[in-house]
Amino acid sequence: MAGKTHSTRIILFALLIIGFGIVAAYFVPALFGGIGGDPSASLTGGIDQHLIERGAYVAIEGDCAACHTAPAGKAFAGGLALATPLGAVYSTNITPDKETGIGAYTYGDFERAVRRGIRPDGRSLYPAMPYPSYARISDDDVKALYAFFMKGVAPVRQAALKPDIPWPLSMRWPLTYWRWAFAPPVQPAAATAGSDPIAARGAYLVEGLGHCGSCHTPRGIGLEEKALKAGSNAYLSGAVVDHYLASDLRGGAWAGLGAWRESDIVQFLKTGRTRNSAAFGGMADVVFHSTQDMSDADLQAIAHFLKSLPSAADDRKFAYEPAVTAALHMGDVSKTGAIDYLNNCAACHTSSGKGYPLTFPALAGNPVVNAADPSSLIHIVLSGGTVPSTGSEPTAFTMPGFKNRLTDQEIADVLNFIRSSWGNDAAQVDAGQVANIRASLPMSNYAKAP
Ligand code: HEC
Ligand code: HEC
Numbered sequence: 001m002a003g004k005t006h007s008t009r010i011i012l013f014a015l016l017i018i019g020f021g022i023v024a025a026y027f028v029p030a031l032f033g034g035i036g037g038d039p040s041a042s043l044t045g046g047i048d049q050h051l052i053e054r055g056a057y058v059a060i061e062g063d064c065a066a067c068h069t070a071p072a073g074k075a076f077a078g079g080l081a082l083a084t085p086l087g088a089v090y091s092t093n094i095t096p097d098k099e100t101g102i103g104a105y106t107y108g109d110f111e112r113a114v115r116r117g118i119r120p121d122g123r124s125l126y127p128a129m130p131y132p133s134y135a136r137i138s139d140d141d142v143k144a145l146y147a148f149f150m151k152g153v154a155p156v157r158q159a160a161l162k163p164d165i166p167w168p169l170s171m172r173w174p175l176t177y178w179r180w181a182f183a184p185p186v187q188p189a190a191a192t193a194g195s196d197p198i199a200a201r202g203a204y205l206v207e208g209l210g211h212c213g214s215c216h217t218p219r220g221i222g223l224e225e226k227a228l229k230a231g232s233n234a235y236l237s238g239a240v241v242d243h244y245l246a247s248d249l250r251g252g253a254w255a256g257l258g259a260w261r262e263s264d265i266v267q268f269l270k271t272g273r274t275r276n277s278a279a280f281g282g283m284a285d286v287v288f289h290s291t292q293d294m295s296d297a298d299l300q301a302i303a304h305f306l307k308s309l310p311s312a313a314d315d316r317k318f319a320y321e322p323a324v325t326a327a328l329h330m331g332d333v334s335k336t337g338a339i340d341y342l343n344n345c346a347a348c349h350t351s352s353g354k355g356y357p358l359t360f361p362a363l364a365g366n367p368v369v370n371a372a373d374p375s376s377l378i379h380i381v382l383s384g385g386t387v388p389s390t391g392s393e394p395t396a397f398t399m400p401g402f403k404n405r406l407t408d409q410e411i412a413d414v415l416n417f418i419r420s421s422w423g424n425d426a427a428q429v430d431a432g433q434v435a436n437i438r439a440s441l442p443m444s445n446y447a448k449a450p
């Protein structure tokens with residue numbers, strides 16, 4: 001009897017501790033989550049036309065439209081669904097409408113949302129808003145952004161959509177723990193510091209405003225980016241987003257940017273294409289909404305910074321091998337996948353795999369084709385793609401999707417053919433990998449570039 005009372009007491013005590021833990025876990029963010037920055041801060045010096053125009057450009061560098069303008073929606077009125085592992089969250093209305101947008105935000109409210117992920121009510125934003133990268137935006141640029149969103153954008157009345165996440169997972173307080181664990185402190189980089197001011201400007205744009213790592217850096221167990229800055233080999237080493245591989249942007253010669261010149265990177269970001277490649281998937285949207293309108297000096301700085309990242313992967317150099325081209329010209333289609341390639345792909349990408357420069361990308365020596373992870377290849381063959389139309393290269397060439405024309409095995413065969421021809425060399429793709437991606441289409445998170 002005494003023993004029983006004793007164990008009942010232990011259980012009660014344990015329940016009390018757990019209960020207290022849950023209550024504390026909930027109240028700690030409620031009490032302290034709003035700490036950081038100064039919500040009452042206002043813009044010293046006021047807002048003039050010059051600041052508004054600078055803010056419009058900073059908003060392009062930050063690619064705010066990619067998420068805050070829904071396809072066919074009003075500029076910056078939000079409503080675009082972004083996938084999270086728990087369900088979709090929606091971008092909010094950041095037009096200066098007082099009730100449904102951010103018209104009532106002080107400068108301090110705005111700064112706290114953009115660089116710290118804190119809403120005016122002290123709760124945390126979903127990191128689908130890339131505030132861990134924006135923590136690096138300079139004070140001057142946040143001020144310019146505020147000026148632009150308050151005075152340069154037309155107010156739109158459109159209420160925010162609630163996340164498609166079921167209760168209790170939809171409670172926001174755990175996001176505050178995420179923020180405490182993973183978001184860096186506000187650390188505006190000096191845009192022109194260091195011995196190489198061009199690389200420093202590039203780092204500012206890539207690590208900060210451009211938030212390139214939100215797609216190109218692999219994520220850890222808390223879904224945080226494994227590195228937010230150069231200095232770790234994980235940074236920009238490639239990651240799968242939306243079943244596309246956002247490529248390795250480090251110096252590896254085989255599947256990274258090792259064989260690209262700075263001028264190639266500038267051309268890719270400005271026009272959406274180079275002699276050998278074309279932007280697709282999420283990158284088409286980045287080019288369309290953001291990089292095509294960046295200044296040449298900014299693009300140059302981005303390219304210079306990217307070329308400073310050492311290789312963390314395969315450094316083999318590509319050398320073109322003509323044997324497969326010769327066989328195809330002789331009518332020899334004995335290699336697995338050769339006939340599928342001739343029937344479906346060669347009209348555009350040519351039997352030499354060299355394509356037509358600036359029209360149909362080369363497959364020979366293309367890092368996208370040689371990447372270990374075949375997600376991008378499977379996805380583009382299933383769904384097709386359209387190069388974004390840009391100011392300097394307006395023609396939007398299209399590759400058709402083959403999901404209704406080729407079986408999983410035929411797609412695996414044709415991809416294995418291009419991954420082992422003309423000097424290319426990458427791991428085999430099997431039909432199961434194709435089936436998995438086919439089953440999850442269509443699922444793009446990002447507005448499709450027209
Ligand atoms: C990758 C997508 C993405 C990009 C790029 C992005 N945002 Fe957001 N933003 C979001 C999402 C999603 C939310 C809502 C998050 C939530 O509900 O917790 C949000 C919320 C916000 C909020 C908070 C609004 C509120 O309701 O309190 C502000 C302010 C904001 N964003 C400004 C910006 C600015 C300025 C830029 C460009 C410099 C930008 N965002 C770029 C996805 C994005
Ligand atoms: C929304 C996700 C996303 C964001 C944000 C993003 N990228 Fe990409 N990027 C991709 C995907 C997916 C690919 C692969 C498709 C392609 O080659 O266009 C890619 C490819 C590239 C390539 C071509 C690599 C190759 O080998 O063909 C470059 C260069 C590049 N990105 C640079 C950048 C820079 C610089 C930024 C930041 C300003 C950036 N990306 C931001 C998704 C993204």
Ligand code: HEC
Nearest residue numbers: 277278279280344345348360361368385386387397398399
């Ligand atoms: C009608 C012409 C056409 C046909 C046919 C075609 N493609 Fe493409 N392909 C393109 C265009 C245009 C792009 C650029 C698409 C984009 O940027 O969204 C492209 C892009 C690609 C890419 C990405 C390369 C890069 O770096 O941008 C791969 C891989 C590819 N095609 C493979 C194939 C395969 C395999 C087939 C046959 C199953 C095929 N294509 C059939 C026109 C074509």
